[in-house]
Amino acid sequence: MLNGNRSIRLAQADTTDHLTAARNTAALIKTVALLPGRRILNAADPDTPTAEKIVAAIAAELAWDGQIERVYGGLDRGSHPWMTEMILDSSAALELGYQPVGNGLDLIAEEVQWLLSRKSDG
Structure with a gap:
């Protein structure tokens, strides 16, 4: 999106x-710090968005008006970090x-804003 791509391919x-x-x-972390003890907890947001919704939210924040193109078939195109189904x-x-x-x-x-600020630092 930042490179000016007009289309993002998205498998799955x-x-x-x-x-x-x-x-x-x-x-x-604040909650468990106030209640010390031994436990294992999942840390997750309350919603479970699809990969397409995640990409669309990033696009909206960047004011990117390109197209999200769904890719079907092999994973040689359109791979992304959210390809593993996971619900915690x-x-x-x-x-x-x-x-x-x-x-x-x-x-x-x-x-996204934090990542953009880090990009300008380096």
Whole structure:
């Protein structure tokens, strides 16, 4: 998108991935810091967007008006980091009192802005 591509190829666009935004991770860390103990918790945003929705949210934040092109067949084109179906059960964290700051799709804008700020640093 930043390179001026007018089309993004996306294989397995309907794959669901459970994101974990930095602000939600921080909220979970704060929760468990107040309740010390031995436990294993999943850290995940409350929503489970598809790969296509993730790419669309990033595009919206970048004001990119290109096309998301669904690719069918082999994975030699259109691969992306959300190709592994993953849904995490975060009920144990919620039972401890963890309150997510927001949905992953809502928090993507902050993540994109942070990445852009890092790009200008280097």
